[in-house]
Amino acid sequence: MVDGTGAAARIADVAIDDGVITAVGEVADAGTREIDATGHIVTPGWVDVHTHYDGQVSWDPVMAPSSQHGVTSVVMGNCGVGFAPVRPNAHEFLIELMEGVEDIPGSALVEGISWDWESFPEYLDALEAMPRTIDVGAQIPHAAVRAYVLGERAHEYDVTPDEIAQMVEITRQGLDAGAFGFSTSRTFLHTSKHGHVPGTYSTPDEVIAIGEAVRDSGHALFQYVSDDQGQGGDEPWLDTLNEMGCPTTYTLAQTPADPTAFRTALAAAVSATAAGSPMTPQVAVRPTGMLYGLQSSFHPFIAHPSYRAIRDLPLGERAAMLRDPEFASCAARPKTPSPKDRFAHYMATNW
Numbered sequence: 001m002v003d004g005t006g007a008a009a010r011i012a013d014v015a016i017d018d019g020v021i022t023a024v025g026e027v028a029d030a031g032t033r034e035i036d037a038t039g040h041i042v043t044p045g046w047v048d049v050h051t052h053y054d055g056q057v058s059w060d061p062v063m064a065p066s067s068q069h070g071v072t073s074v075v076m077g078n079c080g081v082g083f084a085p086v087r088p089n090a091h092e093f094l095i096e097l098m099e100g101v102e103d104i105p106g107s108a109l110v111e112g113i114s115w116d117w118e119s120f121p122e123y124l125d126a127l128e129a130m131p132r133t134i135d136v137g138a139q140i141p142h143a144a145v146r147a148y149v150l151g152e153r154a155h156e157y158d159v160t161p162d163e164i165a166q167m168v169e170i171t172r173q174g175l176d177a178g179a180f181g182f183s184t185s186r187t188f189l190h191t192s193k194h195g196h197v198p199g200t201y202s203t204p205d206e207v208i209a210i211g212e213a214v215r216d217s218g219h220a221l222f223q224y225v226s227d228d229q230g231q232g233g234d235e236p237w238l239d240t241l242n243e244m245g246c247p248t249t250y251t252l253a254q255t256p257a258d259p260t261a262f263r264t265a266l267a268a269a270v271s272a273t274a275a276g277s278p279m280t281p282q283v284a285v286r287p288t289g290m291l292y293g294l295q296s297s298f299h300p301f302i303a304h305p306s307y308r309a310i311r312d313l314p315l316g317e318r319a320a321m322l323r324d325p326e327f328a329s330c331a332a333r334p335k336t337p338s339p340k341d342r343f344a345h346y347m348a349t350n351w
Helices: 089-100 105-114 120-128 142-153 160-175 204-217 238-242 261-274 315-323 325-332 340-351
Strands: 014-015 020-025 047-048 071-076 135-141 182-187 221-226 248-252 279-283
Touching: 089 105, 089 142, 120 135, 120 160, 135 142, 135 160, 142 160, 142 182, 160 182, 160 204, 182 204, 204 221, 204 238, 238 248, 248 261, 261 279, 315 325
Parallel strands: 047 071, 071 135, 135 182, 182 221, 221 248, 248 279
Antiparallel strands: 014 020
């Protein structure tokens, strides 16, 4: 077995009583049920703190593929997108946000989600009603809260004090019902056909008021993803959240643009936590990858004028033209590609 402490792997018995591990080592007593794990690795279950199962969780009790990889608990509702709270006429809008941010096919979400809820507490009740192979935890997504309160104004920056109060109350209700936290997106990478997801450019007043509700819950985290990776930068509310003792967690990655910045971020997290403001970076265990293809939502040729001229042709005809040396040369080097945003430009020119 491998116990997760960093100790070397060893052969051992594991005794479990009423769902609790009571002994690890040599267990002489016979068990009511015994599993022979010879030849296998026995480990503690993985807790995946950053997932987007918000739709799949409503129809899939198995939660594949996570459960097939040794994950025993998942936390969803990250990055400010999710499916509760929701007005009866806003289902499609939330699906479009998730489709844009996470590239989850909207058709699957349309067919699979039951929508047996409106409020966030009702969402948790609907999830709890389904038997599952693994445990799930949910966070309150900023975009859904904004859409619920503001309707068609969900993308607007400025809101009234009364509207902020409504968002805070929705957050408090969700946290009281068992939400793990509140999440928001502050990165230019997260867009849908409507633009950047609601909440991306919310004012400090709005974010701080919600952060106070998270802090006051006594158990929740404020989760965010931003372009400055926890460094504060253009997020003036971040220092305020830390100063008032609101626990935060955010996505941290080592980037080619600044390969040592993550070390500064980790040091800042250690310092903030020691000062009484828990800050927990979420660090991926492997690099992010992207699959390109002529049928995928993005590929390196997509912004080139020569390719745009043939993009509506059947797949076979497009592939045949790209095999033609003359056209391929034109498609690869006609002029600088002109995608709509910085991320698309980066992906189109740095592959």
